[in-house]
Amino acid sequence: MSRAALLLMALGGCGAESPVDPAGDGLRAGGSLASCAEVAFAELAIPCRVGVAAEAGKAGDIALAEEACALVPDGLWREECHFRAGEELGKAGYTDRALRFCARAGDFARNCVTHAAWGLPPEPGLSPADPSRALAALDEQLNIYTAGLNGAAPGVQGEGVDILLSRAWFNLYVGSGSADPAAARGAEGEHGPHARTAWALEFVRLANLPPDQAVEAALAVWRGESPVPTGAALPPGPKVGRHTSPIVAEGVRAQRHAATFGGGVRLVGESVEEDLTVAVIEALFFNEGTLPPAFVAYQDDPRLTVRLTAWKLWGLTAPPEAVLAAITAATDPLIAETLRLAEGKNMQGPKAGRRRDAR
């Protein structure tokens, strides 16, 4: 060995050659699995690969998303990888593939399905004006959802299908410019509550009535006693409104609930007309212009689902001091608990809940 070579070796340092800026390279790495493989710190290669899976999901590249997630260690980060890929695939409209990723998202499966579902674009060519086609398409969607979530953790499949159906019906009606109830009237089984939720949203938007007239007017249109309101369709793009995460009092946990916009839930009425009433009150809440007194009229309704829905929505929108006073004054423990839960997400107070997530 020459003297120069020995000197070079000594100056070059000991052991294997190290990258000059492994920290910066690790933080900046992304865009391809090859780039992630170059990362010197194993921990930083993980978010790099998760990022690649998400980008692959956006592009509908299942193979790359699978490959990226397979390189992420099993456990929390593998689940997160499936979550990221699943939600992006959902947003890009690859529902069945999205759900297969969500089903493997472990603890994050519900979040994944919610994100994927509420990012789902509308099915092209479907309209409430063609109810038989819409019903057939939504039935097919139900099969896709059920199959896609096969093998998910216990409870995820049922809840996931509920969330997805809610979105599918939302996409059919909301912003369509048609409150023709024919498709919703034809919705059976699992479809029913979601069809009524979505129809009520579009009815309230198009009818644009004072809130105290909305329920009766909706029932009249549903029964075919009044003409169907029509109006301008909303431009393509996210359709947003006031919403909240689930509020479910312990005493009504066993009662049937249906998923609503953005990850919330609503009570399902015992009969179609009771359920429509609940759906219309919920639709009034979705419309941000509706003030708390609109819900007061239903607080003494003899039907439990209607009554509790009205208290919940009032508790979310009334001034926090008034809600706290009502909690103290409530003699029905179920109403008191509902109000307590709603107060925690009150939209006027400092703990204001989520209101307008773009979806």
Add this chain to the structure above:
Amino acid sequence: MRALLVCWFTAACAAAPEPTRLEDCAAIEDAVARGDCQLKFTTPLLEDPKALDAALALVPEGVERDALIARLAVTDPRRGARLCKAMTTPEGQQKCQQVLGRPHLGAPRKTKP
């Protein structure tokens, strides 16, 4: 001369003392080894936020510290994700925003750790 050089080279490689505390890591010339050294001394502190904050204050602000924070956040997102706000470089902040700062990662796990 050749023998002398080999001897000097071997001694230089072997002489680096094993770090016994976080501050010692700064003396390590190799950037990867230095980063691993920092991680070794800070990971056990994830359960003690005050001690971890104090330890991180010993690492100069910049990409190297942000990478350390990111590695801690990946190692234990529930405890480490809060550190995201301490990142000072654009690449660190971006990594936090895109991947590490997602709120569900900080939630208690229902299944396996």
